[in-house]
Amino acid sequence: MSHENSVRVGFVSLGCPKALVDSERILTQLRTDGYDIVPEYQQADLVVVNTCGFIDSAKAESLATIGEALEENGRVLVTGCMGANERDILDVHPKVLGVSGPQQYDAVVSSVHEYLPPPDSLPFESLVPRQGIKLTPRHYAYLKISEGCNHKCSFCIIPDMRGRLVSRPINEVLAEARRLSAAGVRELLVIAQDTSAYGVDIKYAESTFAGQTWRTNLGDLCRALGEIGIWVRLHYVYPYPHVDKVIPLMAEGKILPYLDVPLQHGSPEVLKAMRRPAAAHNTLERLERWREICPEITVRSTFIVGFPGETEAQFETLLEFLEAAQLDRVGCFKYSPVEGARANALDGAVPDEVKQERYDRFMAVAQDISRKKLATRVGRTEKVIIDELAGDTAVARSYSDAPEIDGVVHVANAANLRVGGFAQVTITSADDYDLFAEAVT
Numbered sequence: 001m002s003h004e005n006s007v008r009v010g011f012v013s014l015g016c017p018k019a020l021v022d023s024e025r026i027l028t029q030l031r032t033d034g035y036d037i038v039p040e041y042q043q044a045d046l047v048v049v050n051t052c053g054f055i056d057s058a059k060a061e062s063l064a065t066i067g068e069a070l071e072e073n074g075r076v077l078v079t080g081c082m083g084a085n086e087r088d089i090l091d092v093h094p095k096v097l098g099v100s101g102p103q104q105y106d107a108v109v110s111s112v113h114e115y116l117p118p119p120d121s122l123p124f125e126s127l128v129p130r131q132g133i134k135l136t137p138r139h140y141a142y143l144k145i146s147e148g149c150n151h152k153c154s155f156c157i158i159p160d161m162r163g164r165l166v167s168r169p170i171n172e173v174l175a176e177a178r179r180l181s182a183a184g185v186r187e188l189l190v191i192a193q194d195t196s197a198y199g200v201d202i203k204y205a206e207s208t209f210a211g212q213t214w215r216t217n218l219g220d221l222c223r224a225l226g227e228i229g230i231w232v233r234l235h236y237v238y239p240y241p242h243v244d245k246v247i248p249l250m251a252e253g254k255i256l257p258y259l260d261v262p263l264q265h266g267s268p269e270v271l272k273a274m275r276r277p278a279a280a281h282n283t284l285e286r287l288e289r290w291r292e293i294c295p296e297i298t299v300r301s302t303f304i305v306g307f308p309g310e311t312e313a314q315f316e317t318l319l320e321f322l323e324a325a326q327l328d329r330v331g332c333f334k335y336s337p338v339e340g341a342r343a344n345a346l347d348g349a350v351p352d353e354v355k356q357e358r359y360d361r362f363m364a365v366a367q368d369i370s371r372k373k374l375a376t377r378v379g380r381t382e383k384v385i386i387d388e389l390a391g392d393t394a395v396a397r398s399y400s401d402a403p404e405i406d407g408v409v410h411v412a413n414a415a416n417l418r419v420g421g422f423a424q425v426t427i428t429s430a431d432d433y434d435l436f437a438e439a440v441t
Contacts, residue, residue: 006036007119009112010044012069014062015052017191017235019080021144022103023050026079029109033118041072046097046116048108051089053082055336066093075115079108103147139385139420140187140231140403141180145173145198145221167199170216171207174224178210186420187231187385189402190221196238219245226254231385233402235260239286244293251294256399259290263301266321267314270307284324298400300329305362306355307335309348315358322365328373329406330366334359367432374407374430381426381440384409386417396423398435407433414439 009030013023026048027037038044047069051062062082066089069076076096078089084101097115100107146167177188192198199205199216206215214220219242225232232255237243239261250257263283265271290297303322305315322330334355350358384396387403394414401407409425417423417439425437 007034007116008036008038008043008045009116010038010041010047010069010073011050012047012065013050014065015050015058015081017142017189018144018193019050019052019102021142021191022080022105025105026050026108029105030112033109033113035112035116035118041069044073046075046077046112047073048077048079048112051078051080051082053080053084053088057336058082059088063089063092066096070095077108077111077115079104138184139387140189141185143173143177143180143188143190144168144192145190145195146192146201148193165194165197165201167197167201167216169202169205169207170199170214170221170224171209173221174209174214177225177228181228181230184420185230186422187233188225188228189233189235190225191235193236194238195234195236196240196243218242222246222249222255231256231399233258233260235402237261239263239283241286244286244289247290247293247297250297257294257297258300258399258402259297260300260402263325264304265307266303266318266325267310270310270314270318273309274304274307284321287325296399298328299325300331300402300406301325301327302331302333303362304333304335305358306350308350310335310350310358315361319362319365322362322369326369326373327366328370328400329402330363330370331405332359332362332366370407371430371432374433374435377427377435378430379427381424382409382437384411384423384425384437386411386414386419386421386423389414389417389419391415394423394439396425396437407435409435409437412436412438413441416441 011023011027013020031037041047049062049066049069051066052058053062059082066076066078070093077098078096079100079102081102082088083099083104086099089096089099098111100111146165148165180188196218198218198221202216204215204217206213209224214224222232222234226249234246234255237259246255249255264274287299290299303318305318335350382398384398386394386396387408388395392413392415394411394417396409396411397403397406398409401409411417411423411425424440426440427435427437429436
């Protein structure tokens, strides 16, 4: 609700879903403090930019966005991952009002108060829904269960920016999940830097929620979330042995049979250079075990090609791994140097044209696997969640499709469906990444 005397903040959120959750938390506090959140630079009295600093292209986008905000508005505060190195921002944009790093919620809000005092000293709780401000569509939400990471992967500076693992107590996570469900969220996307490591830093401490005692670990979290009765989707799950205990919950329909597993490569030598915590041969055995327990499980992953020192033979090993793993959903990145990452010191930089050629070959194999897997689902009737409606057609997602990163289900005969609702559809055809279906009337 805007009025003439309102104090208006513009907000730009860049980067990954974990950064999006940070943005939601900051916006919730600003709204509580009485600020109006506006969508246009010209409407705002001040703009906050939440940056991403993971790879060089993300930094370039962050710097360009800060420049745009300065040009269009002039009063800009910067926060987020790139803010961990203040000079990287101030050297390019000395006119920003202030810089704070990731997870520094209080610092951001304090800076907004300093440069743009709130309209009243009284908190405006009545302006904020119980679940907080959400930047996703109403029917799904990211549920962040921890901050930071204990791994020392050579290509990554997340631990340097976001610190070591800090898990949220399980009662706090479950309370948020219940609030989101009560507000109409029908799908929870569980995220962390390393979801499998949840609770290790607090020795899997016990806490009580709704009269039951739970331990702060992945197994108990999944069991508890599975009782809510909505879709629960797991992201950033390293393939540790204890993940096996979660798969039966998928087979029972308690949580979605979907795992996002960041594998990064299939060559033991490259994985060692990356300082990754899991070996490729163990991963293949684990995939086989998961599929035995839950045959319909969808496994998605991301990989890096062109890592420093990657030979043609090692790349061929990656392709062999991909064929053996038969992953359902695959993303690929060409290696990009990150300032401060240990991988920068490695010999054997791969030329850009070789990275591109390997990327193209990798994606051709992944595409072929995806096409064959999707073709096996033609004729099946499946439950989908509706993301968009346009007349008699809908864009939906099945259990095997995470928003924005996976394929979709194009649904015909959809006039009676509603956004955020579930529907039964019959799969009529498939292409490389998407399914086509008709709503079951």
